[in-house]
Amino acid sequence: MTDVGWGCLGGEGGKKSLGERIREVQRLRKTGNLPPVYPNGWFALIESRQVAVSQVVSVQAFGETMAVFRSADGEAHVTDAYCPHIGANMAVGGVVKGDCLECPFHGWLFRGSDGACVKIPYTNKAIPTNAKVKRWDSREMNGFVFVWHDAEGRPPQWELTKIPQVADGSWKYRGRTLHHILAHIQEIPENGADVAHLAHLHVPNILKGSDLRHIFAKSLLDLAKHSWNGEWQVRDAPESHTADLTVTHDLSILGGRFKVFNMTVKVEQIGPGVVHLHFNTSLGSGVLIQTVTPVEPLRQRVIHHFYSCRTFVAPYAKFCLLAEARHFERDIMVWNNKQFLNNPLLVAEDRFIKRFRRWYSQFYSEKSPKFTFQKDTLEW
Numbered sequence: 001m002t003d004v005g006w007g008c009l010g011g012e013g014g015k016k017s018l019g020e021r022i023r024e025v026q027r028l029r030k031t032g033n034l035p036p037v038y039p040n041g042w043f044a045l046i047e048s049r050q051v052a053v054s055q056v057v058s059v060q061a062f063g064e065t066m067a068v069f070r071s072a073d074g075e076a077h078v079t080d081a082y083c084p085h086i087g088a089n090m091a092v093g094g095v096v097k098g099d100c101l102e103c104p105f106h107g108w109l110f111r112g113s114d115g116a117c118v119k120i121p122y123t124n125k126a127i128p129t130n131a132k133v134k135r136w137d138s139r140e141m142n143g144f145v146f147v148w149h150d151a152e153g154r155p156p157q158w159e160l161t162k163i164p165q166v167a168d169g170s171w172k173y174r175g176r177t178l179h180h181i182l183a184h185i186q187e188i189p190e191n192g193a194d195v196a197h198l199a200h201l202h203v204p205n206i207l208k209g210s211d212l213r214h215i216f217a218k219s220l221l222d223l224a225k226h227s228w229n230g231e232w233q234v235r236d237a238p239e240s241h242t243a244d245l246t247v248t249h250d251l252s253i254l255g256g257r258f259k260v261f262n263m264t265v266k267v268e269q270i271g272p273g274v275v276h277l278h279f280n281t282s283l284g285s286g287v288l289i290q291t292v293t294p295v296e297p298l299r300q301r302v303i304h305h306f307y308s309c310r311t312f313v314a315p316y317a318k319f320c321l322l323a324e325a326r327h328f329e330r331d332i333m334v335w336n337n338k339q340f341l342n343n344p345l346l347v348a349e350d351r352f353i354k355r356f357r358r359w360y361s362q363f364y365s366e367k368s369p370k371f372t373f374q375k376d377t378l379e380w
């Protein structure tokens, strides 16, 4: 978390560690009038490769702790981590047996498909009917295990989409990035609808880095510049959980006279926490999968996976992933330090932001948890 976005805290001196200073900024920062903190929808819980057959992993999301385990037949199951018996975390020392998870404390056995306790090793009595652990609806695709989070407890209201070239292996996996961001979740997808920031924050070329204190300083690197154009719109029902953004991107040198690179990106924002960025360049196509998962109210875990066709050679794919990360880290430095404005001062050209907020509000419902912050005790 301290890797990016906190450059502004570098020069204070004194005895405080960077971690302490980050916590202080978080405490003193005005949060603004925040929307609910955990939207309803599908969120990536873990990357597929992080949970092998017969392995169990403890993962945190939406302020909850969950056990993800993969049964012998390869299927991933997600349950609450805490055992309903006396509360052990079953993902810490639990053992996967067939399609069940055995708690390390007293050996109770829970079935992944429905969470029911199917064995209490030391009792002769019938298993109590309420001996059950909460099971989360999950789907595994595109390299991630996703869970459905819904404040009203409803079953999944829509489905995620498989990317055919990822599913059939015709596109190759080229790498990943992982970031933790201290901001409200809505700030991250709002970036797509905020087309005006592209023509400012993302213009200085990537060689100027991602530290906002330096990217705008004049230098020879300004001979190369990015230019962007974006159009954001919502899909009709039954796909109203998806919004589309089309971005055209040029990299030009010598004041825009020579275009050295041109690319079109079709961005699908699928629900509140998943984005597919489809790249089309002269060297071939690829997709960047972005997942945003709220770990706690103002902390998001963001993972990008990049896949590309074979002509889109590996070093070039790595360069694209790095370039994207550089641009993304500029946004992170803004997000980590900004206030959420419920009523931002928008001009006509910012109209997509308004539309985005109306669209995103469909992912909140009556029981969606709100952010609470007690200033007197300084506790979350």
Ligand code: FES
Binding pocket: 083, 084, 085, 086, 087, 088, 103, 104, 105, 106, 107, 108
């Ligand atoms: S706490 Fe899990 S079996 Fe007792």
Ligand SMILES: [Fe+2]
Binding pocket: 191, 197, 201, 202, 327, 328, 331
């Ligand atoms: Fe951005």
